[in-house]
Amino acid sequence: MSVPFDNRPGPQAPVTASGSSAIAAGRDITQAQSGAGSFALHIEKADLVFPEACPSAESVDCPPVLTSLPTRAALFVGRNDELDVLNGASVTAGQAPAHVLHGLGGIGKSTLAARWAAEYSKSHAPVWWITANSRAAIEDGLAGLATALQPSLRKLLLPEQLGEWGRQWLATHTGWLLVLDNVLNPADVEPLLSRANTGRFLITSRLSTGWQGIAETVPLDVLSREDAVDLFTRIRGEDPDAGELCEELGHLPLAVAQAAAYCHEADCHAREYLGDLAAHPASMYAETEEGGDHERTIARIWHVTLDRLAQEPLTVRVLLILAWYASEGIPRTLLAPLGDPPTVRRALRRLAAHSMITLSGDTVTVHRLVQAVSRVEDNSDRHRMPEMIADARTTAMSTLARALPADDSEGPSTWPVMRALLPHVEALAGSAPPETDTPEMARLLTRTGGYMLGANPRLASRAMALLQRAEADCVHMYGHESPETIYVRVQLASATRMLFDVEKARPVAEQALADCLRILGTDHEVTISAQMNALKMANLSGDGGKALQLAEEALAGCVRVLGDDAPRTFEARTAVAMAVAETGDLARAKDMFDALLADCVRVLGEEHPETLSVRNVVTAFVRHAVIPTGPMDAMSKVVAAAENGTDLVTALREVVEQVRRMEPVEMARATEEEVAAAERHLETCLRVLDDGHIDTLAARMALLQTYAATGDERYTERAVRLLTETFTALGEDHPMTGMVLGVFQALLTLAEETPKGTGLVRTKDPD
16 A cells, blocks of 8 residues: 655655555655565656766767857967966876966956967867856856756756766866866865866966965966057057056056056046046046946955955055055065064965965065055945055054164164165155155154165155155144254255255255254254255355365364264364365375374274275375366366356366466376275275265276276276266266266367377376
8 A cells, every 4th residue: 555645845744654565655756666566656757868868977078169268368468488387287197287377366367267278279178167266166167067068967967966977077088178267265176186187277366375286386477568568559559658557557467458448438548547547546446347347346356355364354454554665675574563473474474375465585575556456545345444544554654664773873884774665665655645644754754865865876856855745744743943854954955965956055055054053053963964064065166165164163063072983073074184175285185084094994994984985085186186276176167067057168178278288297107906906995885885875986986097097008998887887877867977978078079179199197107
């Protein structure tokens, strides 16, 4: 006897049977048999299935062409090195080659994967694309592959059964390629890779770690400038400012493509886009092409990653702080105040693992566009709320200020630290509005500007910009006559002098000195600095008497305040000796220089920067002292003409006339030992100082002078090479470069006018 099945939906009701040889069947069982010849048959619903409709995976062959790829591979540029890696992959028996393209969101991982897969599909099948951001998505992708290979399975198997059928097919066939796009967790794909080992896998992921033993990593960087411009041009067309726009976007493929699409739709040029980007960053970073995915805008592209990282708030905060520094070479020590070392290190590790930053030794690199977006407030983004951006900016200022050398001097001992901080201070100053400056920021700007003036004349114009902002900060925070404000004004006076604007610099220097004397008094280091700058300004103006007076006052102040053996005291002694030489008392000046060099070597050592500076002066003075004052006075007019851009040829003619009227001066020919000593001195300056430091420049000029004094043509090639290095160190924008080139051009003009053999100084062999 049988009991009818319960046909109601929901959980199946109990099925019972009674009596001898009785049987009961549930809903999905269509036939059952019991006892000898006794059976019960119940049909609720049944399909007639032919064996060929549900074949085994092993028995199904792939059609000649079976491909499922996104269409965006058409917009593809560059990536030759990465393509070479994929094309040259070796095959190991029993193991499917697997590569993971990893990098920052928007870097072009999926585009590269689609491009390579499209080429691979010309000779292999199937080539199948699976969005793999979860295990469920991978199952769906495998089910799709199964039904593409055997469409009848769609009605016969459950989704999980379809996925398993797809795995079986991969494990029993060769020649296929599976692209697993946007993998968030390597563990999600590891079982599939370990089971299917007769084809090939290509993975894309933002994760840079966790792939050991799973797949070979292929890191992706931004496009080259040429490739970025090519991508922009393919979408928008030729634009003369495309390179500048691509540079601003950090050559990130997604950003370049979206900017080009925007310009194409709006019929605007790259220059207009740049202007809007500077004025309205929040709006422009949220733009995409019409019909585009608004979750793939620059403002949103990293949002999902930050959601994953936000479980630990410090991780996102670290990224927002890093956004205010230069994009490369960020010292990890700047983040030390944010927490204990393991906590900060974990935040950096997580950011690096998700390709938001790159760790290299003791420094951090962040893509400039990640930084730019991370600095823009957005009330709709919980990671970039206004208060979070403000906190990150203020923290960036304070952490940089804490990293300043404890020694407040601007001496070379502080240079290594200041050199490392310089790009980050300038980046912070370029991104943070002046109205957000804090006292820490004012101190940063002042110290950094002072370092730049002492380290390299080429930095003077950039130092001026920082110091002008620092002056405005100090006036606002401390008042017009505060010590902080006065100190910055002295630095500004030095910057003005170094930029060779004599007419403007002298009153600035004199006013700064007057303010120091009135507010700080004579016995203050800032006053001494003002005196040193003022005396240099007097020298440039040709006022030797005033320069000597200021030099003697500065020296007296140094002795009182700092003592006889302080580096600043030696600097003041140098200034006094130089001023004495300018008065024409060369014998006294030579004695002063000799004593000064001996004291510097005794107290400071051979390689102290002040010793190197004095040695430069002594070397130059030996040659300078033999030249009579007449031609030297005429040469001062040449310098003035070069600075002012007036008639150099006329000024040089006066020098030639002075030379013609005088008996030639015989000077001992420079020996090979002197040449070797001058070359060693330059090597020391390059090692101890900076390539563009003023004393390194002086060492180059002293070596040139020594080469010339040999009278030996063998040194001509070295001299030309040294002169080229000098111009390179100065840079084409430095005022001195233009001045010296102008002098050379004028000398060439005079060369044909001057009789051969005319010369003031003639070398002679030493006795």
